[in-house]
Amino acid sequence: MDLFHRKSQGKDTRTGRDCQFCYRVDPDFTKRDPMDRLVLSKLDDSAAAHLTEDGYVQHRIAELLKKRTLGVADASLAKSA
Numbered sequence: 656m657d658l659f660h661r662k663s664q665g666k667d668t669r670t671g672r673d674c675q676f677c678y679r680v681d682p683d684f685t686k687r688d689p690m691d692r693l694v695l696s697k698l699d700d701s702a703a704a705h706l707t708e709d710g711y712v713q714h715r716i717a718e719l720l721k722k723r724t725l726g727v728a729d730a731s732l733a734k735s736a
Contacts, residue, residue: 674710676700680717687713 671693677700678684684692691710698704702714 672696674700
């Protein structure tokens with residue numbers, strides 16, 4: 656019996672996965688540090704779910720850029736009406 660390793664419970668899962676929101680919105684997503692791309696696997700793709708502080712900040716910047724592009728499109732439609 657190996658006293659150093661714990662017995663596997665058979666249901667071990669990964670703790671992180673790539674944030675799908677950042678993947679879709681951020682054109683530089685693949686250039687990020689691998690840890691900054693990860694969110695907790697059991698949570699939604701939100702800024703708070705990121706494993707690192709830099710990932711959190713980059714997610715918030717991506718949200719702001721998305722709102723900015725949507726806001727510009729909405730503003731031009733409102734002016735033309």
